[in-house]
Amino acid sequence: MSAAGFLPNDSSFATRAIHDGQDPEKWSSHCMIPPIVMSTTFKQSEPCVFKGYDYSRSGNPTRDVLESCLASLDDAKYGLAYASGLGATTTVIHLLNAGDHFVAMDDLYGGTVRYFNKIVKRMNINVTYVDGTDHNEIEAAIRDNTKLIWIETPTNPLLKVADIKKICDIAHKKNILVAVDNTFLTPYFQRPLNLGADMVVYSLTKYMNGHSDIIMGAVTTNNQEVYENLKFLQKSLGIVPSPFDCYLVNRSLKTLHIRMKEHMANGLAVGKFLESHPLVEKVNHPGLPAHPQYELTLRQCHGHSGMISFYIKGGLKEAKRFLSALKVITLAESLGGFESLAEIPSLMTHASVPPEQREKLGLTDNLIRLSVGLESSEDLIKDLDQALQASAK
Ligand SMILES: Cc1ncc(COP(=O)(O)O)c(C=O)c1O
Numbered sequence: 001m002s003a004a005g006f007l008p009n010d011s012s013f014a015t016r017a018i019h020d021g022q023d024p025e026k027w028s029s030h031c032m033i034p035p036i037v038m039s040t041t042f043k044q045s046e047p048c049v050f051k052g053y054d055y056s057r058s059g060n061p062t063r064d065v066l067e068s069c070l071a072s073l074d075d076a077k078y079g080l081a082y083a084s085g086l087g088a089t090t091t092v093i094h095l096l097n098a099g100d101h102f103v104a105m106d107d108l109y110g111g112t113v114r115y116f117n118k119i120v121k122r123m124n125i126n127v128t129y130v131d132g133t134d135h136n137e138i139e140a141a142i143r144d145n146t147k148l149i150w151i152e153t154p155t156n157p158l159l160k161v162a163d164i165k166k167i168c169d170i171a172h173k174k175n176i177l178v179a180v181d182n183t184f185l186t187p188y189f190q191r192p193l194n195l196g197a198d199m200v201v202y203s204l205t206k207y208m209n210g211h212s213d214i215i216m217g218a219v220t221t222n223n224q225e226v227y228e229n230l231k232f233l234q235k236s237l238g239i240v241p242s243p244f245d246c247y248l249v250n251r252s253l254k255t256l257h258i259r260m261k262e263h264m265a266n267g268l269a270v271g272k273f274l275e276s277h278p279l280v281e282k283v284n285h286p287g288l289p290a291h292p293q294y295e296l297t298l299r300q301c302h303g304h305s306g307m308i309s310f311y312i313k314g315g316l317k318e319a320k321r322f323l324s325a326l327k328v329i330t331l332a333e334s335l336g337g338f339e340s341l342a343e344i345p346s347l348m349t350h351a352s353v354p355p356e357q358r359e360k361l362g363l364t365d366n367l368i369r370l371s372v373g374l375e376s377s378e379d380l381i382k383d384l385d386q387a388l389q390a391s392a393k
Pocket residue numbers: 084085086087109111112152156181183184202203204205215216217334
């Protein structure tokens with residue numbers, strides 16, 4: 001089925017989310033719902049002879065179920081789960097060596113920027129930030145020792161959209177790997193591996209789990225060498241999720257397609273409302289024709305989630321009044337849950353982005369980020385309207 005104007009989606013997505021990796025035959029009881037295997041260790045018949053698992057940091061049956069399902073949703077051969085989205089990012093960066101360089105988009109989740117600037121640089125791995133929508137800037141940033149291009153699309157919080165295929169063409173001519181953070185869209189709306197990416201990175205904490213009760217991350221890939229390195233790093237860095245959390249994320253994936261359709265419908269309704277509101281300066285939503293990469297979004301994606309950002313008229317005072325007046329929508333960090341959340345990136349999720357970078361990007365104090373949830377869109381719109389009125393008082 002195709003959402004208005006977007007690429008048609010794969011009709012087997014829901015079937016794969018429900019069945020792939022879940023085969024009852026692999027458990028002696030033939031249970032339909034995969035068991036939560038909490039055991040940290042497994043009996044060996046003689047030293048180093050065991051049935052698939054020896055120690056749960058290296059591999060765990062419940063984690064395997066989730067990883068297979070994640071791989072299938074991205075049309076990937078391999079999936080790996082990590083203890084958080086940032087844990088997944090850390091693992092990908094550990095594919096690089098001291099002295100290497102990578103190129104990253106300049107508008108990224110603030111925690112990713114903090115990790116790149118405050119920790120990765122200490123490892124003598126350097127990063128150059130570029131506007132991911134400007135291919136000349138990307139090409140100009142590539143050096144002889146560039147090993148990776150890090151894309152987040154749509155970006156957090158400005159919702160800029162990068163052309164994944166084009167960037168992969170540029171990178172692959174120089175044997176550079178491309179990783180795409182697909183947290184905002186999930187494989188339901190965007191499958192970067194099919195556009196040429198080498199790795200897809202997720203904060204599963206967000207839409208993939210969708211219930212705001214688990215921190216987890218993942219990487220999917222079709223590249224066997226990359227997979228083997230990431231699997232080795234998963235065990236060696238120890239950034240692994242608990243089997244109980246894997247069970248819950250696996251369960252959440254069964255409704256991903258239904259949740260994402262509803263997030264999209266609500267997000268579009270809210271985006272259109274905000275666009276027409278006299279107290280709103282500008283709305284960033286890639287599924288609305290006013291967005292600068294609207295055409296690219298339709299060509300590259302199967303839809304858009306509930307992520308929106310917008311500039312409220314006024315400054316910090318008005319933005320704070322707006323956030324405090326919200327009644328249905330909650331002022332909180334994070335995104336992708338069933339409940340709607342609002343936040344002010346310059347003070348909250350992106351406070352660790354250097355001020356001059358925030359200024360350059362337009363990450364100003366009147367920018368509000370919304371994660372539109374699954375409540376009734378009429379209630380959300382009423383709430384936004386009354387809070388906007390309150391902001392101007
Ligand atoms: C786009 C994006 N990537 C990665 C992360 C990090 O994920 P986690 O909080 O699960 O470590 C976040 C967190 O907000 C995010 O928004």
